[in-house]
Amino acid sequence: MSGSRALQKEKTRQAIIDAALTQLSADQSFSNLSLREVAREAGIAPTSFYRHFNDMEELGLTLVDECGVTLRQLMRKARRRIERKGSVINTSVDTFMEFVEQNPNIFRLLLRERSGTSPAFREAVAREIKHFKEELTDYLVAEAPYSQEQAYTLAEGLVTLVFNAGADALDMNRYERKQQKERTILQLRYIIFGALANLKN
Amino acid sequence: MSGSRALQKEKTRQAIIDAALTQLSADQSFSNLSLREVAREAGIAPTSFYRHFNDMEELGLTLVDECGVTLRQLMRKARRRIERKGSVINTSVDTFMEFVEQNPNIFRLLLRERSGTSPAFREAVAREIKHFKEELTDYLVAEAPYSQEQAYTLAEGLVTLVFNAGADALDMNRYERKQQKERTILQLRYIIFGALANLKN
DNA sequence: CGTTTAAGTGTACAGCTGTACGCTGGATTG
DNA sequence: CAATCCAGCGTACAGCTGTACACTTAAACG
Known part of the structure; x- marks a missing residue:
């Protein structure tokens, strides 16, 4: 060998x-x-x-896996930034939006194949996103008094909002992106606050 | 003629x-x-x-428009149901999920072309979704003491969460759908509560 | 009524696709 | 050294694509 x-x-x-x-x-x-x-x-x-x-599909699945690696690197980077800067929401959104801007085509691959015609593709992308949700769930459980289930529900909402903001940003100019980022941050604050309040009932 | x-x-x-x-x-x-x-x-x-x-793209845009009509019918139906039943969140989610289950292929068309390769398609779908957000914004402004801007931010979050839940539901079995619907409803409650609380600061 | 219009047809062509098959030539092996 | 392996090549073929062009035929018009 x-x-x-x-x-x-x-x-x-x-x-x-x-x-x-x-x-x-x-x-x-x-x-x-x-x-x-x-x-x-x-x-x-x-x-x-x-x-x-064997065929194009096999190549495609390889690509999705590679994108998964890139995404996990991104998350590690975000965690390091948070340790230094503190602001969890802003840092996470910044990191993700940076990724989308710098790797639009990798992000597009995930975005498109998530709802594409190949079940294997859809499953592969869903798996990557699930990783994302689960890592965030663990983080939430460790940092705040959420139960596993509550944390997962919240994490799912957060990931959905951020991922979607990234998708929409692809066709926006700089100004629209800035405004949209602000709205996204507000949405994240709302949902986090609501989930916290729900704990106390 | x-x-x-x-x-x-x-x-x-x-x-x-x-x-x-x-x-x-x-x-x-x-x-x-x-x-x-x-x-x-x-x-x-x-x-x-x-x-x-003239070409397939023109046919496709016609289809997207027809889907828009179907979606608006759906919203009117939801409003009628809410007037009778009262529960805004549950009724809205139920109505939307019913639509996705009964018209999976129409929904898939919107879902896929939203991030497809034709700018005209992407724009057409984005327009339909924007209609959705704006109608919900108006409703929120009328029913609760939100400013236009706050209402739009909230509406965007709600539409994103519901639309995405529909997309994910396409590949789920009945049990997974039920669980996911419950999580979605919680997420909507959280974000609405968070937005309301933000008003009072 | 004759003339014009236009929806639908059939043929034809160039350009693309995936992939089966047999070969070559250099690296690997024993 | 000779035998084997195997990544990469070139040819070939059937099947699909969009669409140009010339046509038919029935409705609409004046």
């Missing part, structure tokens, strides 16, 4: 993945990306694609 | 629209629907399609 043969193979595999990510954009979704286009961009013959993936 | 000629034309046009709606499903999105498939289903020659629409 790990001879020059396997090494070259891995390199080509990465070239395919990069080619696919390069071609994703506002005007091109993964589902209308063709095997031949990806192969062309990667600099290999169409049939060589099969040496690495 | 309205001779037997125009009448037949209208009939064929409707056949095209129905054909497209018939073919939409969990496994088939509008974007991977071909002009030829639609024409076949509608019982006309492929080239006859052009007598009614």
Whole structure:
């Protein structure tokens, strides 16, 4: 293993993945990306694609997994920022919106395949989002007197609001984004406050 | 006008629209629907399609508009129910979830094209959702002491939470849906309560 | 009535798709 | 060293796509 043969193979595999990510954009979704286009961009013959993936769906699932990694890095970054800065809500929203602005095409992949035609895709994206919700749930349970169930309900609401704000931001200009970010922060405050108040009844 | 000629034309046009709606499903999105498939289903020659629409995008925008009509009917129905039953949150969520269950393919169309590759589509869906938010804003301003701005922020949060719950429900079984509906209702209560509390500061 | 209009048809074509098949040439193995 | 393996290639094919073009035929018009 790990001879020059396997090494070259891995390199080509990465070239395919990069080619696919390069071609994703506002005007091109993964589902209308063709095997031949990806192969062309990667600099290999169409049939060589099969040496690495059984079909486009397998490549797509690999991409979703890679996006998951990127998202988890993002969350770690947010946690570090919070430890320094303190403001939980603002920091989280800032971090997420930064991600969306800097990786619009990765975010679009998740956004689109979440409701796409492939069950495997939908499940993969749902899993990534669930990770998100669960990590936030743990955080809430640790930092505030929520029960597991209450925390999950709250976390789900928070993730939904932030994720959606990111989606809407994709088609907005700077000014609209700023206003929308403010509204999102208010919505988060409301729901957190409401959940806390509910504890005391 | 309205001779037997125009009448037949209208009939064929409707056949095209129905054909497209018939073919939409969990496994088939509008974007991977071909002009030829639609024409076949509608019982006309492929080239006859052009007598009614310039291209598939024009047909798609027509569909989105029709969905908008269906959605507004839904809202009127919800309002009538609320007048009888009183419980605003439960009734709204029930009505919306009923819509999603009974028209999954119409809902999927909105859901998918909201983040699709056609700017015109995205804009059309965003417009429908905005209508939703604005009607709810007006209702909130009329029924509670919110300012226009506060009401819009709250309405946006509510619509986001409900719309997303509908999207997630598409891949759920009956039991999961029931649990999710309960969580959604809690989230709505939280955010409404939080917004009200914010008024009093 | 004859003339015009236009919805619907059938044919045709170029361009794209996924993928089956057999081959090559260099790395790996024994 | 010789034998084996296997990533990548090129060719080939059937099936799909949108749409240009010339046509029919029945309704609408003057």
